[in-house]
Amino acid sequence: MRRAQLGVVIAAALAVATGRAHGQAEVWDGAGRGYIHVPGLAAGGGGLPSRVIFVNDCKPNGCPIVPGNFRLADDSRQNISSIVRPVSTSDPYATRRLAPYTGTAAAWQATIDCVRAAYAPFDVTVVTTEPPPSTSYFEVMAAGLPADIGFPSSVVGVASFACGVIPNAISFAFLNRNPGNVLDACWTVAQQAAHSVGLAHEVLPGDVMSASFSPPEKTFRNQLACIGATGCCEPSQECACGVTDQNSFAALVGLFGPAGPTPPALTLHRPAANAVVAPGFAVEVAIADANGIDHAELRIDDVAVQTVRDGGPTWSFQAPAALAPGPHTVAIHAVDRLGTSATLATEVTVAPGCDDHADCADHGPGLVCADGRCLAGPDVPGGLGAPCATPDDCVAGRCAEVDGARLCAEACPAAGCGEGAACVTASDGDEVCWPSEAAGCGCTTGGGAPIAPIAIGLGLAALLGRRRR
Structure with a gap:
C-alpha cells in the first residue's frame, strides 16, 4: 500500500x-x-x-x-x-x-x-x-x-x-x-x-x-x-x-468469468494395463485439475457403472461383482467444475472361475487357481507372489509390503486366504493374503534381508493351490 x-x-x-x-x-x-x-x-x-x-x-x-x-x-x-x-x-x-x-x-x-x-x-x-x-x-x-x-x-x-x-x-x-x-x-x-x-x-x-x-x-x-x-x-x-x-x-x-479450460489430468494407479483381475476389482486413479473436479465416472465397455464426487486426490471405484469373465475396457471419465472433461482407459481381463490349477490351463500359460479364480501366478512376471517394487510391477496392480518384503498380492477374500496363507495388514493398511511361516515363507532371511524369489515361490505353492469354497 x-x-x-x-x-x-x-x-x-x-x-x-x-x-x-x-x-x-x-x-x-x-x-x-x-x-x-x-x-x-x-x-x-x-x-x-x-x-x-x-x-x-x-x-x-x-x-x-x-x-x-x-x-x-x-x-x-x-x-x-x-x-x-x-x-x-x-x-x-x-x-x-x-x-x-x-x-x-x-x-x-x-x-x-x-x-x-x-x-x-x-x-x-x-x-x-x-x-x-x-x-x-x-x-x-x-x-x-x-x-x-x-x-x-x-x-x-x-x-x-x-x-x-x-x-x-x-x-x-x-x-x-x-x-x-x-x-x-x-x-x-x-x-x-x-x-x-x-x-x-x-x-x-x-x-x-x-x-x-x-x-x-x-x-x-x-x-x-x-x-x-x-x-x-x-x-x-x-x-x-x-x-x-x-x-x-x-x-x-x-x-x-470462467478461467481458461484445462482438461483434468488422470493417472491410473490400478489395475495395471492388461491385468487379469477378479470380478468386483478395485479401480484407483489420481485426478487433478486447477478448476477442481465436479465428478468422475467409472465406465466399463462404454457403460457408466459408478459416479463419484469429492473423491480427490485419489479416486476409488469398484467394478461390478457380476462382471462376466473375459476382456473388458475400463475407463475413468472426469469432469471439472467448468464442464471440461477427460477420459483415461485401459484393458483388463476378468478371470474365469476354477477349482484347481488344471482348470486354468486352457486360459493361458502361468495361470494358477487362487480363491476360485484363474490369476497370473509367480511364474508370470508380475503375477501373484512375484517380487515387486511398485504396483506397476504387478499384473493385478497391487504390490504389498509386509515386514520389509514386497510381493504382488491380492486382497483378502471374505472366505479367508486358505491353507498356507494368512490375511495380514500390509504397510499401507490394506489387508492382503500373505504366505505363512508354516508354508515355508519367512519374511526375512536370518540377516534381516528380504526373502529370495525362490523361497517366495515355494511359500506360495500352498496359497495358490487352495480350492474354491
Whole structure:
C-alpha cells in the first residue's frame, strides 16, 4: 500500500460521501469471520473494476491504514478502509498500522497456493506483489492481529460489504493469530475477498463461504445453498440484500468469468494395463485439475457403472461383482467444475472361475487357481507372489509390503486366504493374503534381508493351490 496526501484525499472523499449513513450491521459467523454492511460502497455498473486480488503480508514494516469511519470509501491504492476503527474520536482519521505477517515463508507460500487453488476456476489473478497505483485491485491484508485496527481478539477476519462489488476494497485476515494453520488461513483470506464482491455466508459445509470448520479443506462449490451462518437467514442480517440463497461458484463465474479450460489430468494407479483381475476389482486413479473436479465416472465397455464426487486426490471405484469373465475396457471419465472433461482407459481381463490349477490351463500359460479364480501366478512376471517394487510391477496392480518384503498380492477374500496363507495388514493398511511361516515363507532371511524369489515361490505353492469354497 502507498501513502497518500491524506488531506487532499480525505477532503475529496468526504465531498463525495456527504450524506452516507454509517454501517448498517455487523454480521459474524460464529467462527470469528464476518463483514460489516457499509451502504453505498458497491459499484453502480460499468463492468467489473478489477480481476486482481492482492494478498498482502504487510512486510517489512506493517501496513498503514486510514480509518474511513464509514464515510470514506475503501481504496486499496490509498490505504483507506471504511471499517477500520478510529484510534480516538478526537482524531478519527489517524493512521493505524497492521503488523507484518509472522509466519514462516513455507506457511505463507502454502497459504497463497491454497488461495490460488480456490480462485483457479475463475478469471481472476491472486498476486502477492502490489499492483501499480494506476490500476484497480481488491486487497486482503493477511497479517497482524485484530487489535491492530481496533477489533476484539476473537475476530479472525473481517471485510466491508455492500451487497455487490466494492471497487478497490480492503478486507482483513488476521493471520498472526495462528499463521501455521494453513487451511484456516486460506479459508479466511478466500472468504474475506469474496465478501468484498458481494458474497454472503452460506449454510454449506466445505464451501469457502461456510461457517463450518469441517471439512478443513474448502472450495467454492457449484451448489445452491441457503444464505446464513448458523442457519438459513440466521442471523437475519445475512439476508439483508434481499436474497435467501447463493451458489458461490456460480456467483464468482458470473462476476469474473470462467478461467481458461484445462482438461483434468488422470493417472491410473490400478489395475495395471492388461491385468487379469477378479470380478468386483478395485479401480484407483489420481485426478487433478486447477478448476477442481465436479465428478468422475467409472465406465466399463462404454457403460457408466459408478459416479463419484469429492473423491480427490485419489479416486476409488469398484467394478461390478457380476462382471462376466473375459476382456473388458475400463475407463475413468472426469469432469471439472467448468464442464471440461477427460477420459483415461485401459484393458483388463476378468478371470474365469476354477477349482484347481488344471482348470486354468486352457486360459493361458502361468495361470494358477487362487480363491476360485484363474490369476497370473509367480511364474508370470508380475503375477501373484512375484517380487515387486511398485504396483506397476504387478499384473493385478497391487504390490504389498509386509515386514520389509514386497510381493504382488491380492486382497483378502471374505472366505479367508486358505491353507498356507494368512490375511495380514500390509504397510499401507490394506489387508492382503500373505504366505505363512508354516508354508515355508519367512519374511526375512536370518540377516534381516528380504526373502529370495525362490523361497517366495515355494511359500506360495500352498496359497495358490487352495480350492474354491
